[in-house]
Amino acid sequence: MASGTLLYAQSGGVTAVINATASAVIQTARGRKIKVLAARNGILGALREDLIDTSKESLAAIRALAHTPGGAFGSCRVKLKSLEQDRPKYERLLEVFRAHDVRYFLYNGGNDSADTALKVSQLAREFGYPLTCVGVPKTVDNDLAVTDCCPGFGSAAKYTAVSVRECALDVAAMADTSTKVFVYEAMGRHAGWLAAAAGLAGQGPDDAPHLILFPERPYDEADFFAKVKATVERVGYCVVVASEGIQTPDGRFVADAGGGKDSFGHTQLGGVASHLAGRVKDVLGYKVHWTLPDYLQRSARHLASKTDLAQAEAVGKAAVEFALKGMNAVMPVIVRTSDAPYRWKIEAAPLTKVANHEKKMPAGFIRKDGYGITDGARRYLEPLIRGEAPPPYGRDGIPKYVTLKNLPVRKALDAWTD
Known part of the structure; x- marks a missing residue:
């Protein structure tokens, strides 16, 4: 039986479907009786011990996250440096994790976030603290290594x-x-x-x-x-x-x-x-x-790709499953198994192969004159935008998005100062 608390945080620029990943994380963890906390404004919330108790949200509200854009818990553009340069910050994270019995850390972001999750896992190992860190992919730039494409x-x-x-x-x-x-x-x-x-x-x-x-x-x-x-x-x-x-x-x-x-x-x-x-x-x-x-x-979000939504939810679900299996320092990635018909699956990739690696457009995807895409690029791209997943609309003609209560957890530590 898994024990301990799961901490989820969002990082960097948000996407139309990052909350769908959050929804899948919370619902999957609830199904396994694991408490989920969320860091307010990403890694800053973890450093400040500004944590949100997602158990205070109704199931309907968590489900509604799947069709709500933005970052439900707040995100931030804060990059932690090396373990040597920013050691006090990494050690502060471990203090917060200990104070709230956090045994699973899921960081939903891009290259820099994968690097942070990797470094946190390394420090936890150094201190002998039982922590499983999982990077969760997200970026509109599609530049994460290993994964065929990026949710968002x-x-x-x-x-x-x-x-x-x-x-x-x-x-x-x-x-x-x-x-x-x-x-x-x-x-x-x-x-x-x-x-x-x-x-x-x-x-x-x-x-x-x-x-x-x-x-x-x-x-x-x-x-x-x-x-x-x-x-x-x-x-x-x-x-x-x-x-x-x-x-x-x-x-x-x-x-x-x-x-x-x-x-x-x-x-x-x-x-x-x-x-x-x-x-x-x-x-x-x-x-x-x-x-x-x-x-x-x-x-x-009103023009979201149905494929993208399914993949955003799948990586959230898999991230929890990987964490509960003790699969440390990994990221759930999308593996394309067929172009026609388009098929894909989720596999685990080590964060060492994702962190700080950037996937650029293959030369074969750019037309020889440099001003357009090739048939190969079209075969790759077209399935990713396929399908519609519109949000529910109200009588006022506006999508019915959800705003969470985001109630804080009582703090146990002294205030953090950078």
Whole structure:
């Protein structure tokens, strides 16, 4: 019989289906009579001993998480450094875990979160504390190693493909007397998976998006202008999808906002679409419109992929099962077993193979001219956006999302100061 408490935390940018993972974690643990605490605002909540008692939530509310976007318990962008550099923080985590009999730690996030879960497991082993750590995959960037895809990506990809398709119809209708070039900015700092997903919006060579700019390929402004001009002259308009992380041949981000670094040490990006639009207007003289969907890409639960939802729930369920089996320092990953029909399963992968590894677009997924996707990319991407999973709607026409009570657990330790 399993004993002890399970602590669940969310990390980094949330997704349209991260709460579906949380729902599956809590429901699976409840089925095994395991108490689940949640850290408020991710790892910060664990450090501050700001923990939420999920047993105070009704089953209906926990089930409703599956169709609610955002991060139900709060997330944060806080990266712990090495065990040597941030040892007081790691030891504080163990103090909190001991105080609340936490024997299972599930950290739901991306590369950095996998690294943190791995380091916590190593410190617990050093101190002889019985703790099982499991990383739970999540990211809209689809850049986690080992797993075939990342929960959260499929829904963001569906939103991107649908949005580009709809915008393209709008531009086509007005191109004769109005907008000739439309630029859509997609998330993706180093990996162009979301930009690639936009390629699903069209099938033929003249279908939008006409040009996709990937961070995996250097941005050549002169060549880009030539491609835009040729497309407008051939089709009548040009729809461009640009990943936020595109770089010049010398390695500079085209959209470096000059805002320094974020808490993960990443360059603060901003406005690649507006930059490209301005340059196209100045150099080619076309009327241009642009858009920056930003958070809309990752919060659009109303347009979630049914495949993505199923995978988000599956990794949550498997994470609990792995933890209760004592499978330490692992992550449940998605393994594709067939393209047609699309089939997948969940397996365990060691965190050592996931943490701090980044999966970029394979060269074979990018068209030879560098401005579109290949048939191989289409075969990979299309199943991930398949199926609809709309939330329930109220009579007011707004989705019926849930807000949890998030009642705190009584603190047992002194306040933490960084």
